[in-house]
Amino acid sequence: MDRITRRGVIRSGGLGAGFMGAAGLSATVSAHAATGPAVSSFPLAQVRLRPSPFLTSIEANQRYLLALSADRLLHNFRAGAGLEPKGAVYGGWEARGIAGHSLGHYLSALSLMYAQTGDVRFKDRAAYVVQELKTIQARNGDGYAGGTTVDRGGKTLDGKIVYEELRKGDIRTGGFDLNGGWVPLYTYHKVFAGALDAHRLTGDTDALGVAVGLGDYLGTILEGLSDEQIQQILRAEHGGLNESFAELHARTGHKRWLTLAERVGHKAILDPLSEGRDELNGKHANTQIPKVIGAARLYELTHNPRHARTAMFFWETVTKDHSYVIGGNSDHEHFGKPKQLSTRLDQQTCEACNSYNMLRLTRHLYGWSGKAAYFDYFERAHLNHIMSQQDPKTGMFTYFTPLVSGFGRVHSDPENDFWCCVGSGMESHSKHGESIYWKRGSRVIVNLYYASTLNAPEAKLTLDSAYPYGDTATITVQKAPKELALRVPNWCTTPSVTVNNKPAGKREDGYIVLSGLKAGDKVAVKLPMPVRVETMPDDERVLAFLSGPLVLAADLGPTTTPWEGFDPAVVSDSADNLLTKTATAHSYTLGGKGRPDTLKLRPFLEQHHNRTAVYFRRFGTAEWVSTEASYVAAAKERADIRARTVDVIRLGEQQPEKDHNFDGTPNTATITHIAERGRLVMKGFFEFDMAVGDGPLALQVTYGGRERNKAFRILVDGKVLAEETLSGDPQTTANLKTYPLAPDLTTGKSRIRVRFEATRDQWAFVYEARIFRTSAA
Known part of the structure; x- marks a missing residue:
């Protein structure tokens, strides 16, 4: 290793x-x-994917894109222009002030999917969105088409009001909001970029007209402001507006757009x-x-x-x-x-x-x-x-990818999340063929060994492989390029290439270059995939394992089951030769060097519904003897408390909240985009029932580990249990706080009502509440 x-x-x-x-x-x-x-x-339209995990991903995303309703994503755009919406607004972020960003991503994804597959259903859907945007712009009369909203005086208004305030020099931002709107320029950029993608990838000239209209409306506002005012606006998240204006210049040749692109840097x-x-x-x-x-x-x-x-x-x-x-x-x-x-x-x-x-x-x-x-x-x-x-079975996406041990991935709901990463996910999984083949003069370059075909004037190739699981690829030449360059990944030290079973090619700057190919030739590429260890840049005792291009992770069980163990560790006086290979490709065990010793490692990318461990702390054998007790103590304590638990509610999850008669003010939002779902403590309250029994009892609450200076009250049946002020630790994942329950709060009761109450918005995460007996007796 x-x-x-x-x-x-x-x-x-x-x-x-x-x-x-x-x-x-x-x-x-x-x-x-x-x-x-x-x-x-090479243009995406000249590349087609063959059976592989990448094609499976594309197909899952196709189903999702077609299941979405363009009319529902257009709801706010039409409503803001005074047109009757054709579909009800979606949930999640689409039902909040950032609404509209998903439509831009969706338009880009439809256009990419058409280029990737040639399926006209996606081109037609993209054309429909473009025509709707064109209608909306015509109704507005000034090129504006936006789907954001802003709350003013207890009313929800169309987000255009923010832009018109900017036009007058009224600029207020704290970094994300802009005049009280949730990143309206970020959303504007997504729609702008979507129109440009539809023009580039589907050839829709009306899409370029929509992009020009969007550029003109915003450009006119910016051109009336000083450079200092524009820089003040740019403190708010605004996506890649400089890229969109630059691209508009590239498409039209008009210098105005280039000037604006420079000014919005x-x-x-x-x-x-x-x-x-x-x-x-x-x-x-x-x-x-x-x-x-x-x-x-x-x-x-x-x-x-x-x-x-x-x-x-x-x-x-x-x-x-x-x-x-x-x-x-x-x-x-x-x-x-x-x-x-x-x-x-x-x-x-x-x-x-x-x-x-x-x-x-x-x-x-x-x-x-x-x-x-x-x-x-x-x-x-x-x-x-x-x-x-992306979960290849459902086509749903994650927001974060947890790398701390014991956590798993949380995937989006198809109609009730629409996070930013759902939008970019729709695009990411519409273009897996985009970066396989490149060209440099008369040279064709293969940078990724994904099963695919290239059908271009310069060359026609068929690439068959089981990559990234297999270490061989075969390229069949139908039309030969003058030169074919094959990338040698930095993790591969002993590559080999043959043409019709004969060694061929010369090494050149990270590639093996072939010349003299002809139609009918078969190029075989072998890239042995070694196992290796990488360490953290600031702590060489924290290890991660890779097999060829794939990061490995320990499987800690399904996400539906709570993680009850301690963070997996390696006990060895050396970081060499730690893994033992199994019969399955890219599957290993840590054998007797792992703690716990049953650890099995396999590719991280495929563990969509498991809790995992990606990083492992290494202890020396003598060091572990003195460290083991304290290292596993926290896990033993959690297991002991679970054995004494009377009731537990995992907040933010529908069934547990329903079972516990959850209620609260509307602003106590559910946290849905991270591994442990939960609730936000905001101005107002949320409350729920919990079972109690023979005592003595305590309430244990799991907060976000980094929540600091968050002040609120906890009440039990209307009586104050605690005046809490959290003082979190930026290096912890969760903060467990225990509140003893006085006998008078529980005696003679089978249930109590627990309430979290704040007089101001806290943005404090609460994941779980647990009633447990404080002694085994």
Whole structure:
């Protein structure tokens, strides 16, 4: 087993780049300015997927896209324009102020799916949405088409009111809200981008007209404001507006859009990056990535090296210093201190939108240089994060991917969530063929060994493989390119390539290059997949395991069963030779070196409904003797309390709340996008019944571990049990608080009514409440 630290991965051109110093940056910038992109991907319409996990994912997403109602997603757009809606509004985020972002993602996904499959149902659905947007713009009379809402004076109003306030110079934002609206510019960008995608991928000229209308309405407002006012607006999350304006310039040639694209670059974020400074700590991660994608697109259009420096430095910094083993980044949606990841393992790691956008950025940067190391990151994040995001049976998506031991994934409800990661998920799983094949002059490049066909003027190829589970791929040539370049992943040290069973090819900058191919040739690629260990950059005793391109994880049982054990650990004086292979591909055990010793590891991406362990702390054999008791004590305590439990309610889950007669003010929202569902303590109350029995008894409540300075009351049958002020710990997942129940609260009763009550909004997470006997007697 190979053992490498994260720093070792960086040096070898793996997860982080580390390969693009000042000289490399200057060379890339100069080459691109002189000749344009070095490499470009083949159009998605020229690629078809063959039977594989990727085709299965596409098919699951097809079913979901067709099951959704465009009219329901258009509800607010029509209502805001004074038109009668044709469908009822969906639930979740679509029933809140951010409504409308899903329509933009949906339009992009429909367009991508048409290009990926050629199925005209998706083109027709996209055309319908475009025509509806065109009608809505005509009714508004000024190019506006928005689906957001804003609450004012107890009334819910169309979000256009926010834009008209901006036009007058009335600008108020705390970072996410804009004049009280929930990220209206973020939603605007999604619709803008959707129209541009429909134009590019389906050829719908009306879609370009919709995009021009959207650009004109917002552009007219921005053009009336000073640069300082625009920068104030950009403090609110606004997606990739700079990218959309830049793309509108590329489509139309009008300089107005390029000027606007430059003006909506958020200087507070982009300027430090262009100067090589990592000031990302504490920043909301996915807010920043689209801004950098916009900078990358501007570089391609203007050749301004400042934009290239911004994009390249950001990519290297995030992949090298802020990313976990699956390629995802962020904890609780935010970046932390660089290389400080071992204490940032939580059920809210790795927001899916982040990787969706990082892969988009990677495609830009790879196109400038053609360096294979960019695809070492792309492959990792696509396989281990994006492919783990979707349940292939239901087509539903995760928001976060928990990397802390004992947690599992939570998937969206098809009609009642519509998180941002549902929107980006619809897109991610409509385009798995997008990055397999690339071209550079007369050279065709294979970067991903996903079973597929390429049917292009330059070449016709059929790629058969069981990748990522199998280590061989066969490429049958129907029409030969002048050269065929096959990527050698950084994890593969002994690749081999044959043409018609004879060794062939030469190594060149991360590729094996073949020439002289002809129709009928069969190219066999073998990429042995070694097992290896990676360690945390700030703690080499925290390990993760990989087999070839796949991150491995211990299966800790189904998510329907509570996790009762302690965090899995490794007991060994060395990090070498820890895994024992089983008869199944990419399946291993830790044998006697694991604690508990029954641990089995298999690919993380496929464990959609399991609790898992991805990272393992390693203890020396002597160290474990003195550490074991304290390490497992917490798990033993939890098991003991469960044995003494009288009643428990898991908040945020429909059946447990129904069983306990849950009630509360409407603003006590359900937390649905993280592994442990729960409730928010907000201004108002929520309450529920709990069974009691012989005492002595206590109420144990599980709060979010990071909840700090949250003050509220807990009452039992109308009597104050506790005046609580939480003081959380940023390094913990959950905070358990125990409140003894005085005998007079429970004597002679079979049930009590527990109430959480606040006089102001707290945004404190409450996951579970438990009544238990405080002694075995």
